[in-house]
Amino acid sequence: MNAPSIRALLVDDEILARLAIRQALAAHADITIVGECGNAAEAKQAIDALTPDLVFLDIKMPGMDGFRLLHGMRRDTALPMVVFATAYGQHALQAFDANAIDYLLKPIDQARFDQAMVRVRQHWAGLTNAVSVAKPSYLQRLSVVCGEHVRVIATADIDWIRADGNYVHIHAHGKAYLHREALTGLLASLDPARFLRIHRGIVVNVDRIAEVHPLFQGSAEVVLHDGTRLNLSRRFRASARHALGMS
Incomplete structure (x- = not known):
């Protein structure tokens, strides 16, 4: 039995940035994009309504940044996996303090993105207890x-x-x-x-x-x-x- 598809939400105020993530995800058929948001307020509503498994999240956005979004989310349900995608490298430690799966710097590099997806799948397998007969992928x-x-x-x-x-x-x-x-x-x-x-x-x-x-x-x-x-x-x-x- 195949592992369930991972449902992803893209959150970034820049359309081109969301497009770049879409293009990077084209190589990952097990990821389904369920929505896009241009700011954190929209993202909060989308997360509550769509319950995505994975969120690609920008940090610097108008009104509310990505960290405030995470801190303000409901704690009575399981939080989605989070991969930060940002142009600012100085927030990496804060991102991992927020239990992010990974931290990607813009512009998105496909090889680095693929590495992040290895981490996502490993975490997802642990959450779903999925059993895979395929040869495991290890960090390069x-x-x-x-x-x-x-x-x-x-x-x-x-x-x-x-x-x-x-x-x-x-x-x-x-x-x-x-x-x-x-x-x-x-x-x-x-x-x-x-x-x-x-x-x-x-x-x-x-x-x-x-x-x-x-x-x-x-x-x-x-x-x-x-x-x-x-x-x-x-x-x-x-x-x-x-x-x-x-x-």
Whole structure:
């Protein structure tokens, strides 16, 4: 049985911006556009009437911005998934505080848009308990906020990841980037053939592992090609042995 179609509402005061999202959605046949709105007041009525599953939402709009719209919505029903589409990169952290699925910058880039749709489908599958027999799609890139900019990092370039509460520190290219997402949620969207959990709070790209050093009492240490040393806890040693082909 096919997963149910995702019903989407487009909210942006610019007609061309809504058209751009329509064009980007043309490659995603499982998304049905149920309406368009030119401001937040119209969107509030449309959300109540149409109960969309997904809202593509601009931030800067006349009268009421996208954040005020979300904060003023009814809480007695399930809120739709939200993907922000805006020309302003400085609001990314606030967007994720509002539980947005993703944050797209205008002009819309198709590859980045497709990445956002991977996140939407993963979240939608969890909401609907849909079962798919198709090969799962894993993140190829992710975006992290760096000051007033958004940096796109290819997942293949990630060396390792460390949990920090509801955030993670992503280590890539010799730098660490703070990203607002819990480790468990991020790990679910990464290819398990490439990323290995070696500790409750540490995930490593297996291609970066150079050596494994056994330590006392069943624990071990993983050494990356750049010399980084990470603890391999006893809890995850069996899965690490299998992933690394250790006898």
